Amino acid sequence: MMLDAASWDALRLSLLVACTATLVALPIALWVAWLLARGQFRGKALLSALVHLPLVLPPVVTGYLLLIGFGRNGPIGGFLYDVFGITLAFRWTGAVLAAVIMGFPLMVRAMRLAIEAVDPKLEQAAATLGAKPASVFASVTLPLIAPGILAGAVMGFAKAIGEFGATITFVANIPGQTQTLPSAIYSFLQVPGGEGRAIALVLWACVIAITAVALSEWLAQRVAKRIRGIEGDT
Amino acid sequence: MMLDAASWDALRLSLLVACTATLVALPIALWVAWLLARGQFRGKALLSALVHLPLVLPPVVTGYLLLIGFGRNGPIGGFLYDVFGITLAFRWTGAVLAAVIMGFPLMVRAMRLAIEAVDPKLEQAAATLGAKPASVFASVTLPLIAPGILAGAVMGFAKAIGEFGATITFVANIPGQTQTLPSAIYSFLQVPGGEGRAIALVLWACVIAITAVALSEWLAQRVAKRIRGIEGDT
Amino acid sequence: GAVHADTTVFAAASLRGALDEIAALSTTPVTLSYAGSGTIARQVSIGAPADVVILAHPRWMDWLETRGAVLAGSRRNVANNSLVLIGPNGAGPLITPTEIPQRLDQGRLAMGQRDSVPAGIYAQTWLETAGLWDRVIDQLAEVENVRLALALVARGETPLGVVYRSDAQAEPRVDVVYNVPKTAHDPITYPAAAITEDGRAFLTLLSSPEAAAIFENNGFTIPEAPQ
Amino acid sequence: MSLDLNITKRLGAFTLDVGFTAPNGVTAVFGRSGAGKTTLINAVAGLSEPDSGHITLNDTPLFDAAQRINLPAHKRRMGYVFQDARLFPHMDVTQNLRFGLRHAPAGSTGPSLDEVADLLGLTDLLKRRPTDLSGGEKQRVALGRALLSRPKMLLMDEPLAALDGPRKDNILPYLERLKSGAAGLPILYVSHALDEIARLADQLVILSKGKIAASGSIFDVLADPTIVPLVGVRQAGAVLQATVMEHGNDGISTLKTNAGIIELPGVAAPVGTLVRLHVLAQDVILSRTRPTGLSSVNILPVTVKSIRTGDGPGAAISLDAVGDQLLARVTARAVQDLDLSEGVSCFAVIKATSIAATSIGR
Amino acid sequence: MSLDLNITKRLGAFTLDVGFTAPNGVTAVFGRSGAGKTTLINAVAGLSEPDSGHITLNDTPLFDAAQRINLPAHKRRMGYVFQDARLFPHMDVTQNLRFGLRHAPAGSTGPSLDEVADLLGLTDLLKRRPTDLSGGEKQRVALGRALLSRPKMLLMDEPLAALDGPRKDNILPYLERLKSGAAGLPILYVSHALDEIARLADQLVILSKGKIAASGSIFDVLADPTIVPLVGVRQAGAVLQATVMEHGNDGISTLKTNAGIIELPGVAAPVGTLVRLHVLAQDVILSRTRPTGLSSVNILPVTVKSIRTGDGPGAAISLDAVGDQLLARVTARAVQDLDLSEGVSCFAVIKATSIAATSIGR
Numbered sequence A, B: 001m002m003l004d005a006a007s008w009d010a011l012r013l014s015l016l017v018a019c020t021a022t023l024v025a026l027p028i029a030l031w032v033a034w035l036l037a038r039g040q041f042r043g044k045a046l047l048s049a050l051v052h053l054p055l056v057l058p059p060v061v062t063g064y065l066l067l068i069g070f071g072r073n074g075p076i077g078g079f080l081y082d083v084f085g086i087t088l089a090f091r092w093t094g095a096v097l098a099a100v101i102m103g104f105p106l107m108v109r110a111m112r113l114a115i116e117a118v119d120p121k122l123e124q125a126a127a128t129l130g131a132k133p134a135s136v137f138a139s140v141t142l143p144l145i146a147p148g149i150l151a152g153a154v155m156g157f158a159k160a161i162g163e164f165g166a167t168i169t170f171v172a173n174i175p176g177q178t179q180t181l182p183s184a185i186y187s188f189l190q191v192p193g194g195e196g197r198a199i200a201l202v203l204w205a206c207v208i209a210i211t212a213v214a215l216s217e218w219l220a221q222r223v224a225k226r227i228r229g230i231e232g233d234t
Numbered sequence C: 001g002a003v004h005a006d007t008t009v010f011a012a013a014s015l016r017g018a019l020d021e022i023a024a025l026s027t028t029p030v031t032l033s034y035a036g037s038g039t040i041a042r043q044v045s046i047g048a049p050a051d052v053v054i055l056a057h058p059r060w061m062d063w064l065e066t067r068g069a070v071l072a073g074s075r076r077n078v079a080n081n082s083l084v085l086i087g088p089n090g091a092g093p094l095i096t097p098t099e100i101p102q103r104l105d106q107g108r109l110a111m112g113q114r115d116s117v118p119a120g121i122y123a124q125t126w127l128e129t130a131g132l133w134d135r136v137i138d139q140l141a142e143v144e145n146v147r148l149a150l151a152l153v154a155r156g157e158t159p160l161g162v163v164y165r166s167d168a169q170a171e172p173r174v175d176v177v178y179n180v181p182k183t184a185h186d187p188i189t190y191p192a193a194a195i196t197e198d199g200r201a202f203l204t205l206l207s208s209p210e211a212a213a214i215f216e217n218n219g220f221t222i223p224e225a226p227q
Numbered sequence D, E: 001m002s003l004d005l006n007i008t009k010r011l012g013a014f015t016l017d018v019g020f021t022a023p024n025g026v027t028a029v030f031g032r033s034g035a036g037k038t039t040l041i042n043a044v045a046g047l048s049e050p051d052s053g054h055i056t057l058n059d060t061p062l063f064d065a066a067q068r069i070n071l072p073a074h075k076r077r078m079g080y081v082f083q084d085a086r087l088f089p090h091m092d093v094t095q096n097l098r099f100g101l102r103h104a105p106a107g108s109t110g111p112s113l114d115e116v117a118d119l120l121g122l123t124d125l126l127k128r129r130p131t132d133l134s135g136g137e138k139q140r141v142a143l144g145r146a147l148l149s150r151p152k153m154l155l156m157d158e159p160l161a162a163l164d165g166p167r168k169d170n171i172l173p174y175l176e177r178l179k180s181g182a183a184g185l186p187i188l189y190v191s192h193a194l195d196e197i198a199r200l201a202d203q204l205v206i207l208s209k210g211k212i213a214a215s216g217s218i219f220d221v222l223a224d225p226t227i228v229p230l231v232g233v234r235q236a237g238a239v240l241q242a243t244v245m246e247h248g249n250d251g252i253s254t255l256k257t258n259a260g261i262i263e264l265p266g267v268a269a270p271v272g273t274l275v276r277l278h279v280l281a282q283d284v285i286l287s288r289t290r291p292t293g294l295s296s297v298n299i300l301p302v303t304v305k306s307i308r309t310g311d312g313p314g315a316a317i318s319l320d321a322v323g324d325q326l327l328a329r330v331t332a333r334a335v336q337d338l339d340l341s342e343g344v345s346c347f348a349v350i351k352a353t354s355i356a357a358t359s360i361g362r
Ligand SMILES: Nc1ncnc2c1ncn2[C@@H]1O[C@H](COP(=O)(O)OP(=O)(O)OP(=O)(O)O)[C@@H](O)[C@H]1O
Pocket: A230, A231, A232, A233, D011, D012, D013, D014, D031, D032, D033, D034, D035, D036, D037, D038, D039, D040, D083, E131, E132, E133, E134, E135, E136, E137, E162
């Protein structure tokens, strides 16, 4: 599976974008998952629907909405540029944003399910021992939901590797800067006879996926062992 | 948000495809989730990676693979046609297949997390009371993982509503036959001045998403109450 | 082939405006399925239930022809198009393309993907001919279809964009700042072909004067010598 | 019916290595925390596979390492009352109870749901979810659920530990009836409470660190002075058998033992039945002469069989009461003062009310 | 230090409505299954908010419905030993224990992890996960974890129910030391076992169906013949106070009560200390004349204060032992035979070994 330079760039960039997106999205997704799992507030169903929206909308629409909001002339994009000098459109950071948004519903759901499965009695026990809420979260809740966080991270990472529609719409397809694996694959597929190069990249995407998933399965097993102890038969 | 006839058709078709895909995928996803959560077999990580693949690959690639495999001349498509007279490519049933495949990783993950959270001690208790494995599953495991199934169903449904790349590649964009909401939005965006109609459809997609999610939240609350009882404070 | 009650046309998405109007002229029902040219070509090669195929670039039609997927001899160009350089409203016209780098400043030039989207391929040829390719190559914003390039300029995200005249004409938020000479790139043609006998009638309709009027109305031009 | 087993099972650093035969009736398993009681009972239930050995119920092999037999839990039909109740959280109390009933084999007979709910005081709780129950209430539902599954055998892991005295007093007679009913349900009963054991059990297995420290008929094991350190001095005591002779107007019943008459309050058993009296070693007072003028009228002539002085200041004295066995725990000083030694005849004074009603079993 | 509370809390059809003041020391809460003990203790811990009333610890309001005060659980510093152990499944035993220690306020003093592990017999289990522990082992870890959090007050919900006799005998003296140590840790102690309560508690609250049925000093409440039906006839018994006079060579100690000398084996307390003797009503034998020739040498002159005949055949007799109180349970027939009535003087015979070592508290 030899790759030409452009393909290598796309591969490298995809990995960078996916890793960054996963790391950036994790804490936010965790927070939203917490709100949805434990919060009691009006508009919870609405927040939940909002989180699901990137699943429901065609990716191009999401990309277009990102462009409107985060483009240099968009309200948020303009603000970010004027105040922090940050540009997202046509940058790899924009690809990260697209990946974060598109992977968000997957991450939130996995974490939410995990949080909902935590027995609040354990958290209460920690509180009676003097642990402050933040400490309860860090030392009891967080380790117990580790499998869910891991699952969310894998899903988010996988989605980030595969994201295409929103990314190309928001940050275009600039080789070396915003051309991710799927953009490259897509371009190859648009030319008659480009299948060969597309297949090489698809195989690479598979390799990444298999590696990430295998790694996560291995980690999950360790985490499960940590939580449940050496599986006794009882 | 008045819609023209073509938009109505797309909306109706999308709902049909999403509902069918969700129903079809549920049992299979449940089975795979069970295998991944409880099974002890070689190649588990590989199966898991395979399930994640539709997330990692650009949807267009998935669509092409479907076209190659399930087209009338493809190995599976040919078999299905010769033996059962079933055609998937360029039919709404093909859109269902695409939605099933694309939503599969989401459904499996939600259910898997739920299954992993079930306390095997309860299943053991059911067994000592004389319940056969199938009965244990139906009367203990299944109700306990209902929140995960529900979550998986919502995710799958949402994804099915939003799926575009694989669908248009596999079944094309034939109004009234295979043109789903996202395909219709795509088509509208190609016409100068078509944004208005596209926006109307996007809003409809949002309405569907909000309705489905709100419904699922309401159901989830009922299910949670069923499982945990009237929330005592302890 | 099978007798269809109606004619199914697989067409490049960028033709949508004009084709919808032309289909309305047909006495028999016409169903139009729009997608990218590459997607359509592959679908047709694999047995899509299409009677007519219309693409945005000759390459994919060549590909189809070599596979024998279209009726021999049915191929014809139904419309031509030309490239324009656009800027947001109020952007003044360019005298020569050499002003492009200046006009871009730090901004980007929006266009179709150079190696896959037809408009991008034509744009690259033009920029190369004009000796500008190397100067703009690092400032491109390549997108997956021309409509997006149009949107980028319309929203002011990029100061310039290369699109089809037919697209530019429909978007009030952009102004044409330069007309790309037709000689600067391969002719922009929209080849059509019949896949089934049922499709021939629609091909004929496409070449009719009524259709020609609609094409022109939508910013396309008509091939001088319709085959 | 009888359960025969001989198994080993390793769990980390702990090894269970036990073998015994439990004939029909109640076999109590007694042992300190961590002795291996739950491990044993799990193996019988089919929830954990032993490393070696066999388990046979009525000549049907449930497990046999050599023959690679390991009947799955749902085919063993063991009614297991878990140490932690393990109620189904998604079912209310009725549904939990009915779960047992639903999976009982067709045609099996036994108490109805209403009867069980009534016995266990669950009638007001039937629509509640497990989360809305108190600790003891959960345990009672678990007990009811196991009873309603119409098992071939009952496995009970400290089923009454979370229950209050009066509630235990309600449930124990029911368990007694179960074991002696027509079905003759064998019961494996794990408990820390020797009074429950003395009342219910026919057979007693004492576990210590995964091994059997003593096992045999309840009468023999409990009268054995060497088990006093294993069961704790306060719980040690032998079991007498007596026949109900008469119920007095004042509620005092007269019972006949081999060694003589005993008068007790609160005996519910009809005249003529054989009952069981658990006499704690510490409740037996010894006297060389027959004492007079005591509120305690139960004075039995006994012979000292053996005297076991332990590390502490007390002495365990095994007594023969005309064939029955008694255990007395007196101070070493009293042994001296009363000049007790093997073969000496003396009198055992037993307070009528210290053999409480709950200690009487058929 | 003292806990003062007066709260109501509705849970479905159940209503808890209690008010009492618990001065320093151990306040036992006794009641049948479902009486509301866990509900009460949860309110004190801050895990459930009462509907009305107030809870005050040392004049600091923990909860006050009127003033809308509800201190969160982690600020209350209550060491809560739950009825279900609630160990953290992702931590091993050491980490569970250390969790308490880690959140103890800086500068607080108390037993070290090693000391607690040693006391509770956990040293061999330190690297184990909760899933690999037996029921009793889990409960011990939970107890240790609460102790190590250096709480202002201990809340214990049947902490010893899953433990065997010898293990209880190890832990109870430790709890006694805690309550009487320099810190004077107040303890709210829920239990079904009246012997534990009699040994530990200074104050006793008896709950029945969410209401207080009796409350006050342990001496008064336990000597009250009217509570016999509430606590069950087998557990009823008063508490005597005695001073250790002398430890004999044979292990028998001489203790002085107001009414006279009592000789007991196994008293560990040094000479001069005040100890507590729980004398079960059923272990007291009455005689009109001073008996002779008994192995039981503990004979106290007493006066009958009141006689309460219940529904059953027994009678509860409250006795005055020169200022101390005793409770005897004899048969109604014995009341007649001995011609007992209020004010009558007689002798109470108490078996030395029936006041077991574990029943002795400071
Ligand atoms: N999975 C395991 N790994 C290692 N050791 C274990 C495991 N499960 C149990 N043990 C140990 O085996 C011993 C026996 O446990 P078991 O649960 O049978 O005790 P038990 O007699 O039921 O005690 P209890 O009365 O406290 O419930 C204990 O010392 C326990 O720590």
